[in-house]
Amino acid sequence: MKFKIKQTSLKNVALTIGAMALLTSCVNTQSDKTYENAVDIPVNQEMVAELTDPPFVPTPVGNRLAKKLIVDLEIQEREGEMVSGVKYIYWTFGGTVPGSFIRTRVGDEIEFRLKNHPDNKLPHNIDLHAVNGPGGGAESSFVAPGHEKVFSFKTLNPGLYVYHCATAPVGMHIANGMYGLILVEPEGGLPPVDKEYYIMQGDFYTEGKYGERGLQAFDMQKAIDENADYVVFNGHVGAMTGDNALTANVGETVRLFVGNGGPNLVSSFHVIGEIFDKVYVEGGDLVNDNVQTTLIPAGGAAIVEFRVDVPGSFILVDHSIFRAFNKGALAVLNVQGEENEKVFAGEIYEGIYQPEGSVIQSMPTSGSSKPKEEIKALSFEEKMKFGKDKYMATCVACHQGNGQGIEGAFPPLANADYLNADVDRAIDIVLHGKSGEITVNGKKYNSVMTAQALSDEDVANVLTYVYNSWGNNKTDVTPEMVNAVRNRK
Amino acid sequence: MKLYSTTLFLVCSILFFKATAQNDSMALVKGGVYLPLYGAAGQTVKVDPFMMDVYPVTNEEYLKFVKENPKWKKSNVISLFADKSYLTKWENDTTYTGLPNAPATNVSWFAAKKYCECQGKRLPKIDEWEFAAMANEKVADARRIESYNQYILSWYETPRTFNNPIGESYKNYYGIYDLHGLVWEWTQDFNTVLITGESRKDGDKNPNLFCGSATIGASDLMNYAAFMRYAFRGSMKARYSSQNLGFRCVKDIEI
Numbered sequence: 001m002k003f004k005i006k007q008t009s010l011k012n013v014a015l016t017i018g019a020m021a022l023l024t025s026c027v028n029t030q031s032d033k034t035y036e037n038a039v040d041i042p043v044n045q046e047m048v049a050e051l052t053d054p055p056f057v058p059t060p061v062g063n064r065l066a067k068k069l070i071v072d073l074e075i076q077e078r079e080g081e082m083v084s085g086v087k088y089i090y091w092t093f094g095g096t097v098p099g100s101f102i103r104t105r106v107g108d109e110i111e112f113r114l115k116n117h118p119d120n121k122l123p124h125n126i127d128l129h130a131v132n133g134p135g136g137g138a139e140s141s142f143v144a145p146g147h148e149k150v151f152s153f154k155t156l157n158p159g160l161y162v163y164h165c166a167t168a169p170v171g172m173h174i175a176n177g178m179y180g181l182i183l184v185e186p187e188g189g190l191p192p193v194d195k196e197y198y199i200m201q202g203d204f205y206t207e208g209k210y211g212e213r214g215l216q217a218f219d220m221q222k223a224i225d226e227n228a229d230y231v232v233f234n235g236h237v238g239a240m241t242g243d244n245a246l247t248a249n250v251g252e253t254v255r256l257f258v259g260n261g262g263p264n265l266v267s268s269f270h271v272i273g274e275i276f277d278k279v280y281v282e283g284g285d286l287v288n289d290n291v292q293t294t295l296i297p298a299g300g301a302a303i304v305e306f307r308v309d310v311p312g313s314f315i316l317v318d319h320s321i322f323r324a325f326n327k328g329a330l331a332v333l334n335v336q337g338e339e340n341e342k343v344f345a346g347e348i349y350e351g352i353y354q355p356e357g358s359v360i361q362s363m364p365t366s367g368s369s370k371p372k373e374e375i376k377a378l379s380f381e382e383k384m385k386f387g388k389d390k391y392m393a394t395c396v397a398c399h400q401g402n403g404q405g406i407e408g409a410f411p412p413l414a415n416a417d418y419l420n421a422d423v424d425r426a427i428d429i430v431l432h433g434k435s436g437e438i439t440v441n442g443k444k445y446n447s448v449m450t451a452q453a454l455s456d457e458d459v460a461n462v463l464t465y466v467y468n469s470w471g472n473n474k475t476d477v478t479p480e481m482v483n484a485v486r487n488r489k
Numbered sequence: 490m491k492l493y494s495t496t497l498f499l500v501c502s503i504l505f506f507k508a509t510a511q512n513d514s515m516a517l518v519k520g521g522v523y524l525p526l527y528g529a530a531g532q533t534v535k536v537d538p539f540m541m542d543v544y545p546v547t548n549e550e551y552l553k554f555v556k557e558n559p560k561w562k563k564s565n566v567i568s569l570f571a572d573k574s575y576l577t578k579w580e581n582d583t584t585y586t587g588l589p590n591a592p593a594t595n596v597s598w599f600a601a602k603k604y605c606e607c608q609g610k611r612l613p614k615i616d617e618w619e620f621a622a623m624a625n626e627k628v629a630d631a632r633r634i635e636s637y638n639q640y641i642l643s644w645y646e647t648p649r650t651f652n653n654p655i656g657e658s659y660k661n662y663y664g665i666y667d668l669h670g671l672v673w674e675w676t677q678d679f680n681t682v683l684i685t686g687e688s689r690k691d692g693d694k695n696p697n698l699f700c701g702s703a704t705i706g707a708s709d710l711m712n713y714a715a716f717m718r719y720a721f722r723g724s725m726k727a728r729y730s731s732q733n734l735g736f737r738c739v740k741d742i743e744i
Binding site: 077078079089118119120121122123142143144145146147167168169172176217218220 | 574577595639642643645646647648649650673713716717719720721723724725726729730731732733734
């Protein structure tokens with residue numbers, strides 16, 4: 001008897017599962033029916049949207065049916081780090097710059113719940129470029145600190161769209177990081193690829209110059225003058241370098257969702273050493289093939305795709321190139337896998353950009369050349385810390401996070417014979433630059449390093465950091481040593 | 490006649506002293522005309538003289554008020570007059586969190602209005618508040634001075650100033666503290682200048698907001714600093730309250 005009951009219930013379970021499978025198949029996947037007007041696409045079921053922090057994106061929509069999609073986004077005003085040693089108060093959608101990535105499909109009905117954290121000082125709102133309606137939702141979403149606003153809209157046009165805060169003063173809200181991307185996939189989803197990432201450029205305006213330590217306030221005048229101190233990907237310098245670099249394997253197709261929050265600057269987005277196989281121009285339907293650099297307007301976006309054929313570090317830049325090497329607009333994609341000599345033989349001098357031309361140029365020095373109120377390192381530990389900050393702000397773009405350099409382009413500093421052989425030569429190169437062929441650890445380099453406008457303190461700190469990292473000979477470089485080199489004929 | 494004048498003088502003096510005793514934490518704002526942010530080009534607004542609290546109302550003072558007026562205790566308050574965020578950080582009806590001399594925040598407009606009425610005062614009008622708040626330490630209208638605007642803008646970006654005690658920001662031209670640098674403050678007519686949340690459209694709706702400021706020809710900094718206040722006020726409703734929003738009272742001058 002007992003057994004029988006069990007059997008029956010098992011059968012029931014099986015039946016239920018069968019029915020559910022049947023149900024799911026007809027409810028959740030694509031029907032054959034097509035709609036001429038996206039407004040007519042019916043929605044069924046409710047789903048809470050998966051939101052991700054950059055550089056990651058939520059699961060593709062695939063062939064799911066249109067749904068009522070609940071987007072729960074919290075606004076946070078919080079302190080973050082612009083570059084090592086430099087703090088900034090960011091205003092964020094979801095705690096990150098750019099804000100959380102929102103992934104939808106055409107026909108979804110979005111119920112948008114915008115929450116303004118009670119600790120926040122300011123009212124905010126959201127204007128989604130994916131919305132057909134007044135203000136892109138801005139008026140309906142204007143929310144006081146400690147409150148929540150709910151509004152809804154239907155996604156009608158597939159594409160990649162920017163969202164941002166539009167509360168007065170709009171420029172300041174955007175300049176502090178209030179932007180992100182919302183993707184509306186077409187019916188059936190975008191074609192699958194191997195890797196997808198989320199990158200958004202933004203320009204920042206601080207009271208102090210690039211790298212000046214401490215909490216830096218927003219500088220309205222610089223913003224009005226469009227004179228950016230920082231131009232960065234994903235909110236701060238080095239968001240995607242070193243341990244945080246993007247990764248892919250040889251043979252994979254990489255899709256980047258690239259946005260530009262502005263507030264002012266237009267991005268000339270380029271990946272050094274790669275050609276975009278496909279660009280969804282301005283994030284819309286138009287696909288352009290074989291593109292080197294694509295223009296991304298402030299308040300605009302693009303989807304770029306490329307297959308990575310050879311291993312190595314590929315550098316993502318705003319090809320308005322001073323922004324990349326001097327203001328932070330630089331990220332790294334590390335590709336692992338087998339070499340392919342047919343594609344790239346390695347011995348050809350290729351893919352290197354020499355921003356400063358063939359003669360050594362120096363950074364402009366500001367008269368006295370001594371920044372005001374320089375904080376002096378009092379201990380070896382502090383020297384290492386300040387040195388690391390300076391390294392991360394100035395050197396990392398070429399010599400890389402662990403001093404490994406980039407083969408063929410930028411010589412390594414890690415365990416480097418050339419460096420360890422002569423400390424005065426190293427000081428001289430930092431102070432006065434270097435060009436022409438050198439051999440480091442058995443490999444030839446023929447590049448240019450610019451003279452750096454650093455104080456004796458800074459040079460001592462950064463070189464001490466370099467000499468005491470990555471297997472180097474632990475030289476302690478003092479400001480006096482630097483000064484001696486600076487003053488010699 | 491002489492006797493009469495002397496008596497009158499005496500009475501007035503007594504009244505005057507009484508008044509000063511009562512208003513010892515208030516300061517005189519002499520009034521005048523000013524060009525507000527929202528005004529049309531050249532359209533100035535006259536502000537009559539009034540007395541203003543030197544400091545915002547503190548936690549301690551507000552506790553005294555709720556003890557005397559139990560209707561305004563956290564557990565008693567009518568939801569029509571204060572939403573759930575009312576005194577949200579208070580542990581219970583009679584225990585606030587934070588410093589006794591930190592500004593009372595998370596108070597709705599209705600509650601703030603009542604508080605002032607109980608003191609024989611009232612909430613300031615936007616024009617009164619803005620008029621008094623134009624001052625820096627030295628001058629009555631500092632709106633074109635860069636350091637004044639920079640101070641306000643940097644406060645916008647300093648987190649959690651609501652925890653600070655009153656009186657730590659600068660003493661302004663009138664002897665008033667904390668109009669900038671501590672918390673936002675309620676005004677009687679906070680919702681009369683409409684910022685809809687769609688600030689760009691506000692430009693079409695109420696061109697005065699833009700034309701006015703453009704014709705002043707003043708720095709954009711000045712407009713930005715003030716814009717934020719109008720935007721904040723526009724986001725509030727009378728039953729709302731906020732962690733960063735306190736209040737102070739004013740009083741008409743009896744003539």
